[in-house]
Amino acid sequence: MMGGGSWGPVLALSGLLAGLAVAAPAVNAGDPAPRAVFLQLPDHLPEPSVTVRADPISGGRWRLTLTARDFGFTAICLSTAEPVPMGHAHIIHDGVKVAAAYGPIVDIGPLPPGRHVVEAVLRGQDHRALLGRDGLIKGQVVIVVPEGPRG
Amino acid sequence: MLSASYCLLKRSLCVVPVVILLRAGPAEAHEAWLLTPDEIEALAVAPMPFVFSSLLVLGPAAVLALLVTMAALAVETRLQPLEAEIAPTLQRLSLSVGPPILRLGLAGMLALAGTGGLPRHGTAPWVEPTLLVPDMQLSLIPGWGGLAAVQIALATVLVLGIGTRLAGLLLVALSGLGLVLFGAAFLSYAPHFAAPGLLLAILGGGAWSVDGRRHLDQWSAALAPLARIGWHVARILIGAGFVYLAVAYKLTQPTLLIAILDHAAFPRFGLPYPVLALIMTGVEIVCGALLILGRLVRPVSVALLVAISFLAVTLGETPLFHANLYGVMLLFLLAGASAPPVPIRREIRWGIA
Numbered sequence: 001m002m003g004g005g006s007w008g009p010v011l012a013l014s015g016l017l018a019g020l021a022v023a024a025p026a027v028n029a030g031d032p033a034p035r036a037v038f039l040q041l042p043d044h045l046p047e048p049s050v051t052v053r054a055d056p057i058s059g060g061r062w063r064l065t066l067t068a069r070d071f072g073f074t075a076i077c078l079s080t081a082e083p084v085p086m087g088h089a090h091i092i093h094d095g096v097k098v099a100a101a102y103g104p105i106v107d108i109g110p111l112p113p114g115r116h117v118v119e120a121v122l123r124g125q126d127h128r129a130l131l132g133r134d135g136l137i138k139g140q141v142v143i144v145v146p147e148g149p150r151g
Numbered sequence: 152m153l154s155a156s157y158c159l160l161k162r163s164l165c166v167v168p169v170v171i172l173l174r175a176g177p178a179e180a181h182e183a184w185l186l187t188p189d190e191i192e193a194l195a196v197a198p199m200p201f202v203f204s205s206l207l208v209l210g211p212a213a214v215l216a217l218l219v220t221m222a223a224l225a226v227e228t229r230l231q232p233l234e235a236e237i238a239p240t241l242q243r244l245s246l247s248v249g250p251p252i253l254r255l256g257l258a259g260m261l262a263l264a265g266t267g268g269l270p271r272h273g274t275a276p277w278v279e280p281t282l283l284v285p286d287m288q289l290s291l292i293p294g295w296g297g298l299a300a301v302q303i304a305l306a307t308v309l310v311l312g313i314g315t316r317l318a319g320l321l322l323v324a325l326s327g328l329g330l331v332l333f334g335a336a337f338l339s340y341a342p343h344f345a346a347p348g349l350l351l352a353i354l355g356g357g358a359w360s361v362d363g364r365r366h367l368d369q370w371s372a373a374l375a376p377l378a379r380i381g382w383h384v385a386r387i388l389i390g391a392g393f394v395y396l397a398v399a400y401k402l403t404q405p406t407l408l409i410a411i412l413d414h415a416a417f418p419r420f421g422l423p424y425p426v427l428a429l430i431m432t433g434v435e436i437v438c439g440a441l442l443i444l445g446r447l448v449r450p451v452s453v454a455l456l457v458a459i460s461f462l463a464v465t466l467g468e469t470p471l472f473h474a475n476l477y478g479v480m481l482l483f484l485l486a487g488a489s490a491p492p493v494p495i496r497r498e499i500r501w502g503i504a
Contacts, residue, residue: 009444010221016394016440017213020402021206027403028204033195034407036400037186079291079333092188121188135195 250357312360
């Protein structure tokens, strides 16, 4: 079927494919989350947590105060971060990222009347999402903005 | 000596990807930035698909991939006379139009990276200059902001085709520097920029270039063997890059690929996404391995060109994300596994007979 010179590539390829087919199930065991997106903290570290409080400030704007435990805020970003509980938080408003909080206080501007769900999701220094034992590490606050006086 | 090196290469082909797989570190990809917060939340707890965690599936899949490749290699043997007939024409084309395609694609990527004009998802354009690709922001490596200007200058000389060989070598150096500055995260990109740099260093400016007009693309007879070696190195780098990407991302992080397919409403072709993801992984590994081995280079180039274009259209990406690969694949499609016969400079020998 093939010339004698063709068996070298076939042998090389069969070795490669067999090696990967055997090794991949071991690597993929236990539902590992994609490393490109998530930073899994080691088990021996306490799991961070974050709570969010929202306060109205002047001009109809809202200020979020993030209280994080076992997590340090930093504005320093890295291309590849170590799995340590340090970084920043992404602020998600009704499913859309609106800001990044590099410290515990962040203003998110005015909100229209109605009910708003605002979440703070902890991220590592390389922007990957910190992964706790139950998924993302996040806090949530619901803001209800009353209708303003009608003129 | 060459034969021994080739055997070593074939053995490495089996061992290196498995080592990558077992020691896989964090890997960045622009794809991660496509997903919405809700999709990322779902991805955090997505179970590993059965087809990627079972030897009962991966074993037969590997056998099937091998059988398909063997069939393709058999067809290659039968089609060799036909390929030999059209090869000279294609190789001549590779020497003239190959370099400008490569130059302009790379120039576009370098200029946009240097100006921050092609940012990753979620970053405003023209704000964050990067190194070669949208993910590698220069602000992450203090003191290296000057690389933005270097890339813009490199883009300019590539467009004009002035000093193309030197520019190609500079691109190889930038790829290596990226590895030093950004670490393992740059492994996803370095081979796919070093290889086109090397190809430009071999071919020069080609058509529509200052170098071409001044006949600076010619080689001295003594150095011509270097062109052949350089071509093989470039081909191996490109193939190794594809195998690395397939193993580091698709094979070991399949839920990310599946989330992206879902996000883009990628056509299912009647198959579940995990199966489609496994097929994509297998195709990338086999194509990369064949490029390393220098077999089926033209058909593999066509397959990869079609696959990259189809993905880019489906995901709504700009072709500039992969302009480096388009140029290289077109060049491999024209020239094949080995370097085209580079023009040799006529050398005048002075002396007394």
